[in-house]
Amino acid sequence: MQTALANDVDGIVGECGGAMMCATCHCYVDEAWTDRTGPRHEREDDMLEGAASEVTAASRLSCQIRLTPDLDGLVVHLPDEQF
Amino acid sequence: MTTVVIVGAGQGGLQAAISLRQNGHEGPVVLLGDEPGLPYQRPPLSKAYMFDGNEDALALRPESFLAAKQIDYRPGLRALQIDRAARQVGTESGALPYDHLILATGARNMHPPLPGVERAMDLRTLADARRLRDRCASPRRFAVIGGGFIALEFAAVARKLGHEVTLAEAGPRLMGRAVSAEMSRDFAEMHRALGVNLRLADPVAAVTETGMVLTSGHVVEADDVLLAAGVRPNVELAEAAGLTAANGIWVDGQLLTEDPAISALGDCAAFPDARSGRRVRLESVQAATDHARHIAARLTGGNPPDYDAVPWFWSDQADWKLQIAGLAMPEDRAEQPAPHVVFRFDDQDRLTAVETINGARIHMKARKMMAAGPIDAAQAAELLA
Numbered sequence: 464m465q466t467a468l469a470n471d472v473d474g475i476v477g478e479c480g481g482a483m484m485c486a487t488c489h490c491y492v493d494e495a496w497t498d499r500t501g502p503r504h505e506r507e508d509d510m511l512e513g514a515a516s517e518v519t520a521a522s523r524l525s526c527q528i529r530l531t532p533d534l535d536g537l538v539v540h541l542p543d544e545q546f
Numbered sequence: 547m548t549t550v551v552i553v554g555a556g557q558g559g560l561q562a563a564i565s566l567r568q569n570g571h572e573g574p575v576v577l578l579g580d581e582p583g584l585p586y587q588r589p590p591l592s593k594a595y596m597f598d599g600n601e602d603a604l605a606l607r608p609e610s611f612l613a614a615k616q617i618d619y620r621p622g623l624r625a626l627q628i629d630r631a632a633r634q635v636g637t638e639s640g641a642l643p644y645d646h647l648i649l650a651t652g653a654r655n656m657h658p659p660l661p662g663v664e665r666a667m668d669l670r671t672l673a674d675a676r677r678l679r680d681r682c683a684s685p686r687r688f689a690v691i692g693g694g695f696i697a698l699e700f701a702a703v704a705r706k707l708g709h710e711v712t713l714a715e716a717g718p719r720l721m722g723r724a725v726s727a728e729m730s731r732d733f734a735e736m737h738r739a740l741g742v743n744l745r746l747a748d749p750v751a752a753v754t755e756t757g758m759v760l761t762s763g764h765v766v767e768a769d770d771v772l773l774a775a776g777v778r779p780n781v782e783l784a785e786a787a788g789l790t791a792a793n794g795i796w797v798d799g800q801l802l803t804e805d806p807a808i809s810a811l812g813d814c815a816a817f818p819d820a821r822s823g824r825r826v827r828l829e830s831v832q833a834a835t836d837h838a839r840h841i842a843a844r845l846t847g848g849n850p851p852d853y854d855a856v857p858w859f860w861s862d863q864a865d866w867k868l869q870i871a872g873l874a875m876p877e878d879r880a881e882q883p884a885p886h887v888v889f890r891f892d893d894q895d896r897l898t899a900v901e902t903i904n905g906a907r908i909h910m911k912a913r914k915m916m917a918a919g920p921i922d923a924a925q926a927a928e929l930l931a
């Protein structure tokens with residue numbers, strides 16, 4: 464989420480600054496990467512309930528994905544809206 | 547090309563600049579802030595920052611972003627006055643002309659007229675948080691004045707760090723203005739279990755060299771005193787320019803002041819609440835950023851309908867995440883349909899707010915439902931399904 468904001472990815476809002484309180488950092492992790500980004504938190508599931516766009520198996524809150532060297536090249540897709 | 551000047555580079559001021567650019571505004575955007583450094587978020591100051599001291603994580607955007615977006619950011623520069631006739635903002639380094647002015651001056655800590663109050667510490671700015679965090683480095687006895695969100699968040703953090711904490715609230719319950727009595731009670735129990743020494747309905751009479759004295763005569767021995775008894779909106783700049791202000795700069799449903807060239811947002815703005823029709827002032831990230839987006843949409847020709855975003859708020863206290871969807875007036879009835887869930891209803895039995903502890907699913911559903919229209923009790927019950 465922070466990396467997206469710093470690099471002007473308009474599709475990520477990140478209103479709550481990564482506190483898992485807003486669900487405006489919703490993204491879809493590309494299938495090829497889901498193994499490496501790992502599963503969702505339980506509370507992430509709850510927050511996604513209120514995401515503005517469709518929630519799929521690939522949905523994540525991007526503030527809960529920690530970018531490690533292992534995720535270099537990560538591909539995510541952005542939802543149409545975050546509100 | 548129109549020039550937009552934004553006074554105050556906090557959560558709302560920066561968001562206004564970003565949204566203007568996102569909406570295609572091409573004219574100059576000048577962002578004026580009297581604090582040093584990059585615009586930062588305040589919520590972590592009473593939470594994660596107290597533990598990790600990570601200042602980099604506070605910046606809302608890096609410098610490279612501001613440059614790329616051609617946001618003319620002027621840190622450490624204070625707006626001294628507004629000349630509405632000439633459409634200029636006066637600063638120490640000269641006048642800044644504007645076509646539209648956005649006031650995003652936020653709020654400052656309220657200092658009640660108590661003897662010795664100057665001895666107490668604040669928690670509003672990064673500079674305040676640094677000072678307070680330094681004090682947390684060795685075991686201490688903290689006295690906290692106030693029982694609102696910031697006071698309680700700090701109390702929980704300080705207990706976790708192993709400090710002694712006594713917290714005095716003047717009113718009969720915690721977070722009294724913002725949540726139901728049921729929530730206040732649950733939080734009081736939780737804080738007591740954490741080992742916070744709570745003194746309710748006992749206003750502080752004086753801050754002393756060795757702590758504080760309460761109205762009851764009770765003496766609290768402490769090494770440091772934190773003053774967290776609410777804030778005052780920064781309205782003086784607007785008032786001096788002849789704009790109406792009373793607990794916030796008055797704006798209409800378009801977040802415009804009575805001067806069509808001046809808008810106001812966030813902590814410093816008193817705006818009409820679309821649901822209750824009352825004039826309210828909110829202190830939340832949501833209000834600051836939703837206001838900013840609304841103003842940017844209007845300035846870029848979006849012609850938005852009157853502002854009506856559903857308010858929401860959160861507070862982290864120990865392992866409890868309090869979330870509030872909507873906005874209840876103090877007299878709104880409270881109903882507790884399940885542990886850690888409270889519904890608030892107005893006198894027409896419309897749902898006005900949903901308060902939850904660690905109940906993100908209900909919170910998010912409530913926000914969505916309330917955005918779609920008025921909710922009655924039967925519909926509210928569906929939130930628990």
Ligand SMILES: Cc1cc2nc3c(=O)[nH]c(=O)nc-3n(C[C@H](O)[C@H](O)[C@H](O)COP(=O)(O)OP(=O)(O)OC[C@H]3O[C@@H](n4cnc5c(N)ncnc54)[C@H](O)[C@@H]3O)c2cc1C
Nearest residue numbers: 554556557558580588589624625652812813829830831834
């Ligand atoms: C410790 C703390 C914890 C918080 N936790 C939460 C939370 O968990 N959830 C939540 O929703 N909200 C929280 N808040 C509230 C939230 O941070 C504020 O509501 C939000 O920052 C308001 O944004 P704003 O832009 O209106 O004002 P601010 O972010 O306060 O920005 C206003 C800026 O304007 C500057 N300024 C004032 N006058 C002038 C002038 N004349 N010239 C130039 N600059 C000027 C100020 O110095 C300040 O930098 C918290 C606040 C604090 C202090």
Ligand code: FES
Nearest residue numbers: 481483486488526
């Ligand atoms: S940034 Fe708010 S939930 Fe991710």
